[in-house]
Structures are given as C-alpha cells and as structure tokens.
Amino acid sequence: MKDMSFAALMDRRNEIMKQAVGINYEEFARGRFAFAYEEMMQKVGYTLDEIRAIQRETDVGQTPLWEMKNLTRLVRKLAPAGKGARIFIKDEAANPSGSFKARRASVSVYRAKKQGYKGVVSATSGNYGAAVASQAVKRNMKCIVVQEVFDSKGDGQPEILEKGRKCEAYGAEVLQLTVGPELFYTFLRVLEETKFFNASLYTPFGIAGVETLGYEVATEIKGKEGRFPDKVLITHAGGGNLTGTARGLKKAGAEDTEIVGVSVDLTGLHSASDHDFNRKSFTTGHTGFGVPFTTWPDRADVPRNAARSLRYIDRYLTVTQGQVFYATEALAQIEGLERGPAGNTSLAAAIALAQEMDRDEILVVQETEYTGAGKHPTAQLTFAREKGIDVRRGDPHEEKPGENIIIPRGPGDLFYKEMDLDKLRKTYLKALQKNHPGPYSEEEKEFLTEELGVDQEKLEKLLNSN
Amino acid sequence: MEKALKGDWVQIHQVVFSPGERAPNIPEETRKVPLELRVKGWLVIPEARIGEDAVIKTPAGRELEGRLVSINPPFTHGFGEPVPELLEIGPELRELLEEEGTE
Numbered sequence A: 001m002k003d004m005s006f007a008a009l010m011d012r013r014n015e016i017m018k019q020a021v022g023i024n025y026e027e028f029a030r031g032r033f034a035f036a037y038e039e040m041m042q043k044v045g046y047t048l049d050e051i052r053a054i055q056r057e058t059d060v061g062q063t064p065l066w067e068m069k070n071l072t073r074l075v076r077k078l079a080p081a082g083k084g085a086r087i088f089i090k091d092e093a094a095n096p097s098g099s100f101k102a103r104r105a106s107v108s109v110y111r112a113k114k115q116g117y118k119g120v121v122s123a124t125s126g127n128y129g130a131a132v133a134s135q136a137v138k139r140n141m142k143c144i145v146v147q148e149v150f151d152s153k154g155d156g157q158p159e160i161l162e163k164g165r166k167c168e169a170y171g172a173e174v175l176q177l178t179v180g181p182e183l184f185y186t187f188l189r190v191l192e193e194t195k196f197f198n199a200s201l202y203t204p205f206g207i208a209g210v211e212t213l214g215y216e217v218a219t220e221i222k223g224k225e226g227r228f229p230d231k232v233l234i235t236h237a238g239g240g241n242l243t244g245t246a247r248g249l250k251k252a253g254a255e256d257t258e259i260v261g262v263s264v265d266l267t268g269l270h271s272a273s274d275h276d277f278n279r280k281s282f283t284t285g286h287t288g289f290g291v292p293f294t295t296w297p298d299r300a301d302v303p304r305n306a307a308r309s310l311r312y313i314d315r316y317l318t319v320t321q322g323q324v325f326y327a328t329e330a331l332a333q334i335e336g337l338e339r340g341p342a343g344n345t346s347l348a349a350a351i352a353l354a355q356e357m358d359r360d361e362i363l364v365v366q367e368t369e370y371t372g373a374g375k376h377p378t379a380q381l382t383f384a385r386e387k388g389i390d391v392r393r394g395d396p397h398e399e400k401p402g403e404n405i406i407i408p409r410g411p412g413d414l415f416y417k418e419m420d421l422d423k424l425r426k427t428y429l430k431a432l433q434k435n436h437p438g439p440y441s442e443e444e445k446e447f448l449t450e451e452l453g454v455d456q457e458k459l460e461k462l463l464n465s466n
Numbered sequence B: 001m002e003k004a005l006k007g008d009w010v011q012i013h014q015v016v017f018s019p020g021e022r023a024p025n026i027p028e029e030t031r032k033v034p035l036e037l038r039v040k041g042w043l044v045i046p047e048a049r050i051g052e053d054a055v056i057k058t059p060a061g062r063e064l065e066g067r068l069v070s071i072n073p074p075f076t077h078g079f080g081e082p083v084p085e086l087l088e089i090g091p092e093l094r095e096l097l098e099e100e101g102t103e
Helices: A006-011 A013-021 A037-044 A048-057 A069-078 A101-114 A127-138 A158-169 A183-194 A204-225 A240-251 A287-295 A321-335 A342-356 A377-386 A421-435 A442-452 A456-465 B089-098
Strands: A065-067 A086-090 A119-123 A142-150 A173-178 A231-235 A258-264 A315-319 A362-365 A390-394 A404-408 B003-005 B009-017 B035-043 B047-049 B053-057 B063-071
Touching (some): A006 A183, A048 A101, A069 A321, A086 A204, A101 A127, A101 A240, A127 A142, A127 A158, A158 A377, A183 B009, A231 A240, A231 A342, A287 A315, A321 A342, B009 B053, B035 B063
Parallel strands (some): A119 A142, A231 A258, A390 A404
Antiparallel strands (some): A065 A086
16 A cells, blocks of 8 residues: 655655656756757647647647727827837636636647546646646546635635636546645646646646637737737746747747736735635736746646746836726726736736837737636625625725735726846746855856846846845 | 435535644644635535435546535625725726826
8 A cells, every 4th residue: 555645645756647648758858057048849739730630639729819999099188298018818717617717728638648647637726737637528538627725714705616617517526625735636636546647837838729829819919910020928937838839939930029927916915814815816927926926837737847937037026006906997897808817917017018119019819718607707706705805995005915905096006016027037046056156167167147127238237146 | 305416516525634633832722713614626425414424526637535525616706795985996096187288
C-alpha cells in the first residue's frame, strides 16, 4: 500500500507529473536553473496553424471583435482635446464554455486524447475548469475538476459556486475543497489514482492555445483598420493569458503593440487564509496571483511554467474591485453587452488609459467572459455586504481590499496604478540568488535577459542593486 | 431523518486533513481548521441517511466514500439583490453621452 501522507505524496510529485503531462522537462534544462524556453514551446507545442485547426474541430476561437463606440465617446468627453483612443473588445464569452479559457483547454484535451489518456484533471476554481470540462465533452473524455470553494464555515463565493455548477453541467466530477494550498495534494492524488492527463494551465499546450487569441486580435484589427493595435490590455493572473496573447501578436507581426497586463489590486489579502478567502470579490485576475506568478513562474503545478510574463509584459497596471464593477455596469448600460465582471478587469484600466492616448490610436481589451447567476456584480456585491464589506460610491482611491468596495462616482474617477516592473524583476532575481547564488555564466545571463525582458546592461544593474 | 436510496444524486463530505495534519507554512487560522472535501454523485449503496457513511459513483465513473451531507443538493447561488449604487450608473452615463459637445 502506498504512503498517502502529505509529505510522501509531495515526494512523488515529479514522477506523478511526468506521467500526467507526458513531457520530459529535464530535456530542456540548461545547467543550474536556465532552460530552453523557446525550444520547449516549439518541440512540445504545436504551430499556430495546427492549433487553429485543433480549435476549429471543437468550435473554439474566431470570436467577434467589437468596437466600443459609446465607451470611446465617453472617454473622449473626459480626455483632453485630441486625446481618447478607440476601444475595441474581443468577445471571448462567445467561446463554447464562455471564456478565453476554451482556447487554453482545447489543445490540452486534444493532446490528452491523442496520447491515449482516458480523462483529464484540472485544478482550478476559475473559468478554466468549465473550459476543460466542455472540451472533454467534445472529445469524449472523462473530466475531474478540483476546486477551492468553501471557507471552514462551508460558505462559498457565488462566483466559484457558479463555476462549479458549470463544470457539472458539462458532466465533470467536481471535487470541492475548503481553503488551503493542500489542494495540490488532492490534485496529485487524483492524478496518481486515475492516471488521467493533467490539463494544467501552465503546459506549453495551454499557452500555445492562447496564441490564437493574440493572432486574431492582430490580424482582425489590421484587416479592419489597416494597422496593428497600439495597446492590448490583458487581465493578468497566472500569466498564461498575457504570455499566449503576446506570443500570438508577435507571430502575426504586431511587434510594436504594447502589452499591458492588468490585475485587480488585492494587496493585503492572503490567498491561503480561511478568513480572507471570502472577503474578496475576485477569485482570479488579481495581484494575489499576478505578482507571485510574475516574479516566480515555476510555482505552478508543472516543473516549468510555459507562462512567463516578464518576457512579454511592457506595463503592469492595477485597478480596484469597485472600478471593475463600474466598468461592468458601463459595458451593459451603454454598450448593451452584459458580461462577467472578472473579464472586465482590463476594461476598467482601458477607460483611464485610453484618455492618455491619441484619437487615432487603437486599444484592444482582449477578453470578455460569460455572466449569469453568481458571476454577476449584483451577486458578488450582495455576498460582499453579507460578509460585512462596506459597499458605497466614492473615491476609488480609498478602497481597501477586504474592508470596502468603492464604486466610482463617475467615469472620471477611474484610474490605474502603475506597477514598477523593475521591482518585480528584482524580486525574481532575489529568489533566484537565494537558491542559486552568483556569479552567473554567460549562458545563465543570456537566459535571464530573456526571462526578464531586459538587455545585458540592465540585467547587471538589477543584479547589482539586489 | 431523510434517506437517500441507490441511484439518488447526493453530496458526500470527507475530511482530507485534520487540523494537526495540515501543511506547514499556511496561515494560522487556516491551520486551525480541517481541509474538507465535498463531492457529488449517485449513491451506489442501497440506502444512506444524512450523516451516515455513503458510497457514490461520480460523473467521471469513480467510486468515492464519505459522509452523506445532502440529497439532491440545490444550487444556492443567484443574482443577489439589486445594488442601488450600480443602478445609478446607467442613467448617469447616458445623460453624459447625451450632453452637447460630443462628436
């Protein structure tokens, strides 16, 4: 009988993962910590054309791209003369499971089927679970989703309860856990017992699946407007949405498009806290994932995370929960598009950012998500009030995550905070230096310049300042 | 006491880790409570009452054991209450857009 204790299972994690994703990550290792990222993406993943074919088989992608004419008018009313970029939105809610995550799931499930796995397992409380479940249906596979749902009182956020319901609607087995990072234990145990495929968010398959989103944004804007978008705003959590979209944009030739990541600022709320768990209204797209995954991507459920946002990110902005609810309401009320709040994180930043851009410039918000019971501002704000969160209109600068949610008084109240990317790069290097102290070889430095999106000179400066 | 029969759609509960078995390096308040699991499926034993041990077959075809906590468990999430602070936003924005001076 196998030892199923926490420690024993953790010791077997590499062996379990190897069997469950079918990738030999050691093949790409280069010395102490460096690895051949691009080689991994090319060798393990698929070409853009292959992915588009895979996605066409299961009705994924080719979502509409809409111009938000009223939002643009609104932005121009607020902006100085000559300013106010045109805002476009990629309506990813039109994917089979209601979010861009269908792209991410499609390639994993295809791969699992091709490799002869009988089922797929996914550890996520987000839209990804429903995406994997839906894609599993289309490819006639079994699906198990492991979710963090409840606090110790058995209370669950309406948004997560809804996502669990949606997984069940697609015939998945849904394992609903209370708060805690030991979710990974349950996940490993399921993988070991079932021998199913780990449809991880962070394999090259998952990330490659998102490349089509960036590719579509670039080619569709170019087709309509004769030029690539100036900025693409991407809701940022684990880094896959940003990495995949940025890679797709580049593959389409949109080298100069600025890649802007946006997260909801949940500073101060601990993601493993039973107490804090239900004091936030956003379960993804927030700094609780965005910051740690940016500064140490390999904290993922696979040895090498294919989502590595510092390689691609040009700017990283944060907004407040109240602003995202405001943007969600605005999208419904003046654009006639009722969509889920989490997907509108980057829309909130877009309203502020577009005011600084010239009128002939183009800004694309690259996703929406489905809405419904639970995944709706009214559901989430009602729940917040029940938990004692003060919901009121006011200056969003006064929002304190876990204490209040401040709905802006008007569109002019919307703002973003700029995250210092160099600070994040230094955090990355600090963790690295702790595990693998310098000096670093030329090969290691080359890896780090790519990893951090900087040149040699900048890397030296960052290394010396730590 | 309510009883589930074989084939009923039910929810079971397991304690994955009791407080003493939880992972190190997690916040104090999380370490003080157990890690619990809830999962739904069809009852495969002849019958079980709430609070009794039960065996279910999940939609993925696995048989799992646990304590029966709910029979035909309802979905409890909804749209919540209308939020007055949000209701105001639509009319405000439409008024702004109707003002003179926009293209």
